[in-house]
Amino acid sequence: MKMQALPSEKGTFNLTNYEDTNQSFNWKDVEGTFSxxxxxxxxxxxxxxxxxxxxxxxxxxxxxxxxxxxDESYTFKQLKEQSNKAANVLKSxxxxxxxxxxxxxxxxxxxxxxxxxxLKVGAIVGPLFEAFMEGAVRxxxxxxxxxVLVTTPALLERVPVADLPHLETVFIVDxxxxxxxxxxxxxxxLNEASPEFDIEWVDREDGLILHYTSGSTGKPKGVLHxxxxxxxxxxxxxxxxxLKEDDIYWCTADPGWxxxxxxxxxxxxxxxxTNVIRGGRFSPHDWYETLExxxxxxxxxxxxxxxxxxxxxxxxxxxxxLSSLRHILSVGEPLNxxxxxxxKNVFNLRIHDTWWMTETGAQxxxxxxxxxxxxxxxxxxIPGVEAAIIDDQGNVLPPNRMxxxxxxxxxxxxxxxxxNNKPKYDSYxxxxxxxxxxxxxxxxxxxxxxxxxRIDDVxxxxxxxxxxxxxxxxxxxxxxxxxxGVIGKPDPVRGEIIKAFIALRDGYEVTAELEEEIRxxxxxxxxxxxxxREIEFRAKLPKTRSGxxxxxxxxxxxxxxxxxxxxxxxx
Ligand code: WT7
Numbered sequence: 001m002k003m004q005a006l007p008s009e010k011g012t013f014n015l016t017n018y019e020d021t022n023q024s025f026n027w028k029d030v031e032g033t034f035s036x037x038x039x040x041x042x043x044x045x046x047x048x049x050x051x052x053x054x055x056x057x058x059x060x061x062x063x064x065x066x067x068x069x070x071d072e073s074y075t076f077k078q079l080k081e082q083s084n085k086a087a088n089v090l091k092s093x094x095x096x097x098x099x100x101x102x103x104x105x106x107x108x109x110x111x112x113x114x115x116x117x118x119l120k121v122g123a124i125v126g127p128l129f130e131a132f133m134e135g136a137v138r139x140x141x142x143x144x145x146x147x148v149l150v151t152t153p154a155l156l157e158r159v160p161v162a163d164l165p166h167l168e169t170v171f172i173v174d175x176x177x178x179x180x181x182x183x184x185x186x187x188x189x190l191n192e193a194s195p196e197f198d199i200e201w202v203d204r205e206d207g208l209i210l211h212y213t214s215g216s217t218g219k220p221k222g223v224l225h226x227x228x229x230x231x232x233x234x235x236x237x238x239x240x241x242x243l244k245e246d247d248i249y250w251c252t253a254d255p256g257w258x259x260x261x262x263x264x265x266x267x268x269x270x271x272x273x274t275n276v277i278r279g280g281r282f283s284p285h286d287w288y289e290t291l292e293x294x295x296x297x298x299x300x301x302x303x304x305x306x307x308x309x310x311x312x313x314x315x316x317x318x319x320x321x322l323s324s325l326r327h328i329l330s331v332g333e334p335l336n337x338x339x340x341x342x343x344k345n346v347f348n349l350r351i352h353d354t355w356w357m358t359e360t361g362a363q364x365x366x367x368x369x370x371x372x373x374x375x376x377x378x379x380x381x382i383p384g385v386e387a388a389i390i391d392d393q394g395n396v397l398p399p400n401r402m403x404x405x406x407x408x409x410x411x412x413x414x415x416x417x418x419x420n421n422k423p424k425y426d427s428y429x430x431x432x433x434x435x436x437x438x439x440x441x442x443x444x445x446x447x448x449x450x451x452x453x454r455i456d457d458v459x460x461x462x463x464x465x466x467x468x469x470x471x472x473x474x475x476x477x478x479x480x481x482x483x484x485g486v487i488g489k490p491d492p493v494r495g496e497i498i499k500a501f502i503a504l505r506d507g508y509e510v511t512a513e514l515e516e517e518i519r520x521x522x523x524x525x526x527x528x529x530x531x532x533r534e535i536e537f538r539a540k541l542p543k544t545r546s547g548x549x550x551x552x553x554x555x556x557x558x559x560x561x562x563x564x565x566x567x568x569x570x571x
Contacts, residue, residue: 025383027412030231041201044208044227045083045119047234048269050199052076057245057272064248064294065109067279072109079116082109082190084197086117089189093169095148097122097200098207102146104128104137104155107254107279110173110186114150115255115265122200124207124224129256131527134158135474139219140212141167143420150186153177204228210419211258213358214458214467222419225361229262229413230270232362232384237267239382240354240366241298242327250276250290251300257464258358259331262413263300267362273298284312288320295324302332302463306339306351307493317346327369329354332463333495334451337375353378355451357437358465359428361413365449377448378441385411389443394431397442402452405441406434457551459488461496464529468551471522471530475500478521480508483541485549489534489558500532501554503541510537 035051036042049062058077065072074082095101101118103125105111111127118125126144128137138160141149145166151159153174161167171186179185208227212220237243241263249268253259268275278290282305291299309317328343328351335353343351355365355378365387367379381387386408389397397403409429418425428435440452459466468486475484483503488496502518504510515535523531542553556563 027231027235027384030235030412033234034230035201036204039201042204042227042230043119043122043199043201044230044266045116046199047230048266049076049083049116050080052269052272053080060245060272061274062269063109063112064274064276065107065112065279066277066290067107070108070279074109079112081195082113083116083120084195085190085193086113087120087197087199088117088193089171089186090114090117090121090123090148091197092189092193093148093184095121095123097202099123099148100126100144100146100210101148101150102126102128102141102144103255104130104132104149104151104159105173106130106152107277108173110150110190111255112265112277113190114171114186115261119208120197120199122202122206124210126210126212126222127255127261128212129254129527130155131529132158132256133524133526134160135525136220136470136527136530138163140222143212143219144210144222202227205416207416209261211261211358213258214465214470220467220470221421221424223258223358223415224417224419225413226416229361230266232411232413233262233266234270235384236363236366236382237263237271237273240352240363240368241267241271241300241329242369243268243271243273243298245272247273247297248276248294248324249273249298249300250278250294250296252278252287252302252305253300258361259300259302262362282308284309284316288317288322291322291325292320297324298327298329299325300329300331303330303335303339304333304462304494306330306343307336310339310342311493314346322347325349328352331356331363333460334376340373340375355379355449359415359435360407360411360437361415362411364407364411374444374448377444377450379449380447381407381449387443387449388434389441390431390434390436392431394434399443399445402440402442404455405437405439405449405451406431407437409433409435457487459486459496459498461488461491461498461529462494466498466530470526471498471500471532472549474522474526474530475502475518475532477525478518480504480514481518482506483543483549485541485551485554486532487551487555487558497533498530499534499536499558501536501538501541503538 034047053076059075061073062076062079063074101123141164148169150171170183173186177185204227209225210222212222214220251264255261276294328349330351331354340351352367354363356363364385365378365381367373389403390406391403440455443449457468471486472484475481482505485501489499491497519531542550553563
């Protein structure tokens with residue numbers, strides 16, 4: 001596909017000439033760390049892994065991996081070699097610079113080899129969360145025109161290979177697999193590949209990663225980031241994660257989400273820290289054990305996880321020696337003051353909230369180690385980032401007024417395109433000079449930002465962003481469903497849960513079986529985290545005259561709030 005014009009080409013703003021601010025810090029100061037300062041070219045995988053081998057850290061552990069069955073560790077040198085092998089394997093099937101290589105598998109060392117190998121070839125990596133079902137996988141592979149997929153036999157069942165004409169090769173990661181046609185054995189080929197590889201040096205504005213994320217309307221959108229993002233990944237890993245080279249760091253997010261790549265791969269390794277990856281599902285026992293066993297010093301997780309640990313009770317945490325921990329961070333949803341209080345009690349540490357989005361690529365508004373925390377606030381913009389609360393015309397509002405949380409364009413890790421969707425990309429920049437986040441917030445007199453909610457209808461459930469439109473579309477595919485409207489309902493543990501309002505087709509009756517069937521239908525067709533926990537059947541749903549479901553009214557019903565202006569509602 002032809003890359004869409006970058007906004008810098010439109011002349012509205014230049015993404016690598018960071019504007020002079022009145023701060024003494026400028027992102028340009030960080031550039032000298034990376035190879036393009038000398039050669040004009042760069043590669044994220046080199047900077048994150050190989051650079052440390054060249055700088056005397058070959059034998060430091062880069063990756064501790066464990067799950068119920070495996071327990072492994074890799075030094076920077078071993079990771080360099082494994083990713084070189086993966087790069088050779090990918091190159092052998094014709095992967096070239098700019099191609100999309102998707103990885104759809106549970107966490108495992110091979111996932112990280114394939115991920116880094118993709119970057120070494122100069123291709124764009126597309127990580128997919130393992131819970132995605134067929135419809136979600138299809139949308140993403142179709143839109144990105146992925147050429148190669150790395151997956152497992154179990155997950156392959158959810159890949160509609162026959163409908164994906166651009167998909168040329170599928171690598172299967174499994175010890176018992178026998179190659180057949182374009183289905184190749186990843187591990188066998190990895191073992192046979194050379195550990196030497198000539199990295200494809202790319203321009204800092206070349207594509208790095210595609211993360212699909214949900215909006216309130218339409219299909220999921222592919223947010224494209226470029227190698228230049230490393231400036232911010234690196235600097236925030238130092239300032240916000242506070243990583244030093246001898247830190248043992250654990251980010252609990254899956255690489256299918258941006259936290260699991262920006263801060264599960266790029267940030268920690270650019271900073272030269274030791275990275276812990278734990279596979280398998282969440283369990284309080286397992287998590288505390290992971291912290292204790294690896295003597296984790298810096299830990300990045302999410303409010304939902306903290307709330308689940310909190311509800312497991314303090315007797316559980318007391319069984320572990322967690323004295324190695326020195327810094328804890330949170331992202332994804334509002335961090336409740338109660339959770340900060342709990343963290344202070346059980347770890348004797350503050351939990352530091354950080355605010356950012358898939359689209360921003362890296363942390364933007366944060367509580368960093370040296371600052372005073374106001375529980376409930378997301379913190380302040382990091383140096384080099386300018387945030388403001390603006391109205392719908394782009395006027396900056398004074399302190400304590402609620403409005404659109406916006407960022408001055410031009411930070412290093414900003415997305416560079418929405419794949420195949422220029423209008424969507426441009427819509428973020430509709431107010432001259434600003435990136436409009438879609439969140440509402442206010443800023444207090446001292447410059448702390450306070451999150452208020454989403455302006456669109458996007459749902460944040462257990463830290464995962466769910467687009468109501470996607471769920472509604474899946475629901476109406478069910479033969480019994482005539483209409484569906486989906487909202488986020490406040491929930492003490494998950495932040496929000498997904499609640500669906502459904503009108504049935506004539507001839508169907510509300511039964512517990514049907515309700516369960518509909519729930520499973522979404523679970524199997526989309527993803528478990530997108531399935532409605534609550535379903536309410538109604539004879540009719542509130543709609544505009546043009547036939548759009550009015551989620552605002554559904555939400556008002558749910559929360560017992562005034563429904564507001566109903567002038568556009570059909571009779
Ligand atoms: C949306 C972005 C960036 C990684 C995780 C989510 C919400 C994010 C916070 C926070 C309150 C937050 C916002 C944002 N969000 N961090 N600290 N406090 N809300 O990435 O899936 O792109 O979602 O998550 O609503 O817009 P994402």
